[in-house]
Amino acid sequence: MNRKNSLPEIENSGKINRRDFFGMAWKGLGILAALELLGMISAYIFSAKNKQSHVTKLIQDAGSVDSFAPGSVSAFMGGRFYLARLQNGGFIALSLRCTHLGCSISWEESKKRFICPCHSSAFDISGEVLNPPAARALSYYPIMIENGMVKVDVGTLKERNSFRKDQLVFAQ
Numbered sequence: 001m002n003r004k005n006s007l008p009e010i011e012n013s014g015k016i017n018r019r020d021f022f023g024m025a026w027k028g029l030g031i032l033a034a035l036e037l038l039g040m041i042s043a044y045i046f047s048a049k050n051k052q053s054h055v056t057k058l059i060q061d062a063g064s065v066d067s068f069a070p071g072s073v074s075a076f077m078g079g080r081f082y083l084a085r086l087q088n089g090g091f092i093a094l095s096l097r098c099t100h101l102g103c104s105i106s107w108e109e110s111k112k113r114f115i116c117p118c119h120s121s122a123f124d125i126s127g128e129v130l131n132p133p134a135a136r137a138l139s140y141y142p143i144m145i146e147n148g149m150v151k152v153d154v155g156t157l158k159e160r161n162s163f164r165k166d167q168l169v170f171a172q
């Protein structure tokens with residue numbers, strides 16, 4: 001019976017000639033390169049999905065615009081910020097970290113100011129320094145107002161030297 005060898009590269013003697021050897025080596029390298037490329041594409045897609053869900057989690061719903069009276073301050077300790085609505089209706093989400101050495105500030109309603117318990121720095125409702133040793137206004141988080149709801153991006157902390165009106169966000 002004249003059965004052909006299933007591996008045509010292998011000669012009757014069982015030896016592989018040089019041309020066939022390099023052909024098989026190139027095929028092997030091609031398969032390895034394809035597998036590596038597939039792995040890289042999978043890793044990219046997987047990390048992109050993770051980033052998307054990470055970003056989604058960093059947007060915190062604070063509540064409806066109407067639930068915050070002008071001149072009020074609401075604490076969101078889970079989100080690490082105070083949501084202040086100034087008398088002109090503008091919103092600002094203030095970090096609760098004092099800009100001196102990072103202690104947690106608290107809102108004193110009777111004095112209408114934030115006080116730091118560590119070294120007595122004080123800040124007004126917009127986060128502006130009223131009393132040193134803090135030298136910079138409180139940092140703040142970007143706000144979006146969508147369909148009458150206030151949303152805070154707690155993943156993006158913005159530092160500043162002082163308060164400016166363009167840091168406020170108004171409902172349309």
Ligand code: FES
Pocket residue numbers: 098099100101102103116117118119120121132133134
């Ligand atoms: S840490 Fe707030 S005044 Fe020093």
